[in-house]
Amino acid sequence: xxxRPEMEIGRYHWMYRSSRPHQYHHVPAVRGNIxxxxxxxxxxxxxxxxxxxxYASLVATILCFSGVALFCGCGHVALTGTVSILEQHFSxxxxxxxxxxxxxxxxxxxxxxxxxxxFLYGIILLAEGFYTTSAVKELHGEFKTTACGRCISGxxxxxxxxxxxxxxxxxxxxxxxxxxxxxxxxSCEVIKSLQTNVTVPGDQICVDIRQYGxxxxxxxxxxxxxxxxxxxxxxxxxxxxxxLFIVACAGAGATVIALIHFLMILSSxxxxxxxxxxxxxxxxxxxxxxxxxxxxxxRSKEQLNSYT
Numbered sequence: 001x002x003x004r005p006e007m008e009i010g011r012y013h014w015m016y017r018s019s020r021p022h023q024y025h026h027v028p029a030v031r032g033n034i035x036x037x038x039x040x041x042x043x044x045x046x047x048x049x050x051x052x053x054x055y056a057s058l059v060a061t062i063l064c065f066s067g068v069a070l071f072c073g074c075g076h077v078a079l080t081g082t083v084s085i086l087e088q089h090f091s092x093x094x095x096x097x098x099x100x101x102x103x104x105x106x107x108x109x110x111x112x113x114x115x116x117x118x119f120l121y122g123i124i125l126l127a128e129g130f131y132t133t134s135a136v137k138e139l140h141g142e143f144k145t146t147a148c149g150r151c152i153s154g155x156x157x158x159x160x161x162x163x164x165x166x167x168x169x170x171x172x173x174x175x176x177x178x179x180x181x182x183x184x185x186x187s188c189e190v191i192k193s194l195q196t197n198v199t200v201p202g203d204q205i206c207v208d209i210r211q212y213g214x215x216x217x218x219x220x221x222x223x224x225x226x227x228x229x230x231x232x233x234x235x236x237x238x239x240x241x242x243x244l245f246i247v248a249c250a251g252a253g254a255t256v257i258a259l260i261h262f263l264m265i266l267s268s269x270x271x272x273x274x275x276x277x278x279x280x281x282x283x284x285x286x287x288x289x290x291x292x293x294x295x296x297x298x299r300s301k302e303q304l305n306s307y308t
Contacts, residue, residue: 056265057129061122064258068122070251071174072115074244079104081241082177089224089232090209096219118255121163125262128156132269153270160266164259171252178249180212181242188233191226205229 083097083104091097132153184207191205203226209215210222224232232238 054126054129054132054265056261057126060258060261060265061126063254063261064118064122067251067254067256067258068115068118071170071248071255072111072251074251075174075248076108076111078177078241078244078248079108081237081244084237085232085235085241086209086215088237089228090222091215091219093220097215100214125156125160125266128153129265129269132272153266157263157266157270160259160263164256164263167252167256167259171249171256174245174249174252177245178242181238181245183207184229184238185233185242188230191230203227 083101086097086100187205187207194205206223206225207229208223210217210219215222
């Protein structure tokens with residue numbers, strides 16, 4: 001005769017057929033630098049630490065720091081050289097380029113803020129990469145993801161997207177002075193090539209800075225022609241400013257690439273955290289079902305022992 005407790009055990013086994021108690025097998029000890037007490041050695045600890053490093057975030061952080069440093073440092077010095085060239089050769093009156101000097105000074109202060117902000121933001125994104133890597137790799141340990149952590153990851157995705165779009169504009173804006181200096185440099189190269197041909201005078205080749213809108217049309221002299229223009233191209237201020245603007249533009253492009261890289265990493269990490277939260281919920285439900293089944297089995301055994 002089947003007793004009532006045995007029927008109850010059979011019913012719960014049928015309802016929770018997939019919830020079987022785990023069977024633990026003996027795992028052979030790893031041979032290596034392990035002490036007799038089971039404490040891992042230096043090599044195993046180093047391997048474990050290196051496995052938790054977010055290398056993709058680390059590469060993106062280094063690229064972002066390098067790009068921002070090139071853009072801010074070279075851009076600051078190039079702007080100073082540009083003001084010196086304008087004051088000496090294109091605008092001798094202070095009132096004509098006073099507004100431009102104030103704008104350039106304001107841009108230099110903005111460069112200070114950009115450098116400070118991206119230094120902190122890069123460190124925060126790298127820390128978020130460490131956090132997400134730990135959350136994924138230690139999913140079955142004591143560390144668990146939270147809704148707040150997933151919201152912070154989503155916020156970083158949105159903020160990085162906005163910054164990437166903004167830096168696309170900065171990259172395009174940084175190409176403008178490169179274009180202007182290239183025009184001046186190409187005009188100087190034409191003047192040098194015409195020196196071998198006496199029939200064509202080089203005085204007819206001029207560069208008018210006023211047409212770019214950076215100084216008013218009333219500025220004196222406003223333009224440079226022939227040998228004067230060639231002398232401008234031979235100055236250290238022009239040479240340094242031209243090449244520094246090129247490096248600053250390259251730094252802005254590297255920053256855009258770094259932000260796109262960060263955006264891909266953050267999107268992937270957010271998806272991992274979302275899957276990790278579902279896995280945690282499944283593990284909690286499964287553990288609860290197994291605990292309930294063990295409680296039923298223990299109560300059934302107690303009832304059987306009391307009947308006997």
